[in-house]
Amino acid sequence: MTFASHLRPLRIAMVAPPWFTVPPHGYGGVENMCADLVDGLVGRGHEVTLFGAGGPGTRAGRFVAPYAEPPSSRLGEPLPEVLHTAAVARALDGLDVDLVHDHTLAGPLLARGRRAPTVVTMHGPVTGEPGEYYRHLGDTVDLVAISAAQRRSAPDLTWLGTVHNAVDVASFPYRAAKDEMVLFLGRLHPDKGVHLAIDAAREVGLPIVVAGKCTEPVEREYFRSQIEPRLGPDVTIFGTADAAAKRDLLSRATALLFPILWDEPFGMVMIEAMACGTPVVALRRGSVPEVVIDGVTGVLCDDPADLPSAIAAARKLSPADCREHVATRFDADTMVAGYEALYREVLLGRTPTRPDELEMPVARRGRRAPVAAAA
Secondary structure (H helix, E strand, O other), rough: OOOHHHHHHHHEEEOOOOOOOOOOOOOOOOHHHHHHHHHHHHHHOOOOEEEEEEEOOOOOOEEEEEEOOOOHHHOOOOHHHHHHHHHHHHHHHHOOOOEOOOOEOOHHHHHOOOOEEEEEOOOOOOOOHHHHHHHHHHOOOOOEEOOOHHHHHHOOOEEEEOOOOOHHHHHOOOOOOOOEEEEOOOOOOOOOOOOHHHHHHHOOOEEEEEEOOOHHHHHHHHHHHHHHHHHOOEEEEEEEOOHHHHHHHHHHHHHEOOOOOOOOOHHHHHHHHHHHHOOOEEOOOHHHHHOOOEOEEEEEEEHHHHHHHHHHHOOOOOOHHHHHHHHHHHHHHHHHHHHHHHHHHHHHHHOOOOOOHHOOOOOOOOOOOOOOOOO
């Protein structure tokens, strides 16, 4: 009998942001990740209550929606998430859970004094003011990094471990034969380097499809100043791609262009592309070297001037190697196992308060050494 067989299923409250449904209909990397995590945890026998927006879309046993319709048009405003957080806190008062897993920015503020521990996944930057915010929270929360690069940028935070984001690989179509086009998929934001993608595609003589969200003021201004002047017959502006359109575009592209101009903590679109057998051409920033194997599943550059030659090199890579890389390292089952291990690690540091908690081995109260749950 294994150690794991002695452990009872957990009661988990999963708190997603309010901006999009879980899973999202179009844009929403955090919401996609939450959906896969919830479904995987339920598949492992755990009891999950999901807090999100809109209607239920996962296998969670209970779904609570403070917003009947996601306030997507208000993304960037503080009040919708604050209201969401307040409603979640009130609902949690009536729930008996072992652990809260929060994916919001405001939610961790209410972890202090809560009986159940709070695990927080860091989906954004942890430098500057965000880092100061989590330093003030101290050991009231346990932080999970989504990449080693993210964790290195603020090594003094109360890191519990690192778990890479993942996808349900089986839900992404594999295609070895590619179309004569490259793809940019993501927010049309200056940090994403969309203009660099268009310039590189044009230089190498390939049409480019640009698919992504462009709703926030900074995105609209960037489109006006940097993308509109570059439009031509070789540039297709697709708009926001839903789940089906995203998979179709990713599987047909000869390469995904990811010329980021900031230290991206992860970049879900990279593993989505490779799951479809599509190599990634990217600038070597943030987590990119952790996600893409240079020369095998993509080509990494240090200088934007090298992007055109990188596209040519990427077209010679094996689509099967791209798919295998994601199936081995970034499948949802791996992510779920990583989080499950971290949940157990958190609960091992607590003194049991209920008789049924004695089914779980309990260590001494106190902080534990951070662990890496998934490489």
